[in-house]
Amino acid sequence: xxxxxxxxxxxxxxxxxxxxxxxxxxxxxxxSPMTWGIENNVVERFAAAGVPAEKISFVxxxxxxxxxxxxxxxxxxxxxxxGPTMNAFxxxxxxxxxxxxxxxxxxxxxSHNKSPSKDATSIPATFLRVTVRA
Numbered sequence: 001x002x003x004x005x006x007x008x009x010x011x012x013x014x015x016x017x018x019x020x021x022x023x024x025x026x027x028x029x030x031x032s033p034m035t036w037g038i039e040n041n042v043v044e045r046f047a048a049a050g051v052p053a054e055k056i057s058f059v060x061x062x063x064x065x066x067x068x069x070x071x072x073x074x075x076x077x078x079x080x081x082x083g084p085t086m087n088a089f090x091x092x093x094x095x096x097x098x099x100x101x102x103x104x105x106x107x108x109x110x111s112h113n114k115s116p117s118k119d120a121t122s123i124p125a126t127f128l129r130v131t132v133r134a
Contacts, residue, residue, distance in 0.1 A: 002127045005037035011125040019088035037128045059129045067121040071109035074121050
């Protein structure tokens with residue numbers, strides 16, 4: 001499985017960091033899905049299911065978000081389809097801060113864009129690839 005890594009300097013962890021600053025706090029007892037990007041947590045969870053640690057391997061890998069459009073279009077895709085960003089915009093709209101969130105995310109996406117063209121987007125994001133052998 002592929003899991004985003006908390007506090008990683010690449011795109012998705014930074015999106016989540018920005019989004020959380022516009023969102024209400026999670027409910028009590030909420031366990032962030034980002035904890036699946038921490039090797040020790042993954043080993044602990046699989047161990048609880050009876051999987052020994054030696055059957056679990058990890059590799060940091062990169063997914064590249066490519067879009068034939070500017071980074072602002074990719075922000076809008078995240079705004080429409082990625083749960084944490086959708087929730088952040090919903091909360092930001094209630095507080096009159098949706099424009100601030102849009103600007104902050106566009107700045108992030110622009111700063112991470114590796115495409116030589118302003119009309120294209122290519123943003124690498126690191127994730128933790130987890131393999132469990134039977």
